[in-house]
Amino acid sequence: MLKLYTSEPNTFFFKPLIALAEKNAQYTTHYFDATNFEQFAPDFPSDLESGLQLEREGPLLVHGETIISSTSFMLEYISESLPGPSLVPGDSYDAYTLRAWAQYLGAQLGSIVPVLGCAKYLKPHLASLDPATVDRHIAAIEPIERRAGWLALRDGTYSPGYLKTVNERLAAPIARVEKALQDGRWLAGPAFSAADIDAYPMLCVLPDLAPATVNQHSTPRIMEYLARMAARDSVREALRTAKTPHPEQQFVPGIEASRWG
């Protein structure tokens, strides 16, 4: 009994779809439109961990009685609990590298990419809906941190100055990934792994969202890497689950930026 609660294959939602395809796993799906608040329906699975998860909006994998949230660890769970090829390197140093990337890119790209995507696509979408309905949905969201991700789209937080700062924060993680890809084709050791499944969905939207930072000229290794990943059968299979013509334009709030500045 394996059931994936998922929205369009983009950012956090993209990751388990790729991993399950790599595993050739049998599972059912419950599709919801995350941009229209369907994850807040009363019958949606919820427990202590899924209610507090720091990605704020994302997929859930229900396996028997267990609700798996938080996508980096969901990938490790898929690797460890399902038959098929391991997605975590056998070498313990490479496994460390995978987890160190997940921690670092989770905090960096996981907080930056959703803001850039929401500014470009979700904000105008919400503006096209009935304001009273949107505000009522948002006001009901718990906990406060999760609600804040949506409120920021309505209260003027997304000013040009704020978006400029968020864009600037991309430089350091992108430079780090570009440098790593000069030394090897994959992020954690000599072979494809969950580190690539974790990073790719956050990187592949950046030529659209931040073309001045991620492009053929400034980040040639990342551009090659994106093409290499896009050619994988599992990535193509994940994209076939899309129900809209442009899943790469579907964004919802992600990880909160560090409160330390």
Add this chain to the structure above:
Amino acid sequence: MSVTLYHWEPNANSGKPMLTLAEKGVAYESRYLDLLQFDQHKPAYLAVNPDGTIPAMVHGSRVFTESTPMMEYIDDTFPGPKLKPQDPAARWRMRWWMRFFDSYFAPSLSMIGWSIFIGPAARQRPPEELQAAIDRIPLESRRIAWRKALFNEFSAEELAESKRRVLFATLALEKHLSRSRWIAGDTYSLGDINGFNLGYALPLSQPEQCNDMKTPHIMEWLRRIYERPAARETWAMGQTQMAARIKILERNPRAPHA
């Protein structure tokens, strides 16, 4: 291959690999860095970890700088008791709580700790010396954090929000431990080591929120970890009063042990 660990007090991120290595029975060379003397931003250490964050572990020719993944590496690599559960769902739970500790609970708790402990301690020195120390920090995010701590730039709103989050996270942890003996379920794991480093002094620093009446499961969990030989050994390596706070977990010697 030898193991060298660069660390500060057994506390927060430094204490995570210290206690993990002690639980595994791995002998290591300890290199103590004095955070308040900015040892972690001096050239000798930047040659080990150019980011200037602590802890860092060197195993053979390899360097490890992310403390939570470092704990998993130690468990994966060295013999000794297994510190990750076998069951994948329990492992997922262990990792989920470690992320909650690292990314939600710890930043708020440390903002309070820095505002009342590290900032005032460091301000004993001339401002120009502090500014020069800040200028040497390699990572911009750490420069911002140190500037806030050293010049007391935390706003009242930021501190109030941190206090709210510490209470919220404490209650979530109490709820979890009321249904689960250890963080990952039936067995002691890296999740407990991580949580203990975050929370061992909560009964002292947050006495109104973390005590035997309001959070009995957290109190009992902290005491159980404190009574482990590896925790005794690790906290004995502390060189300041910070590590001595652990004594708050001493059970009343006249009371029967639970």
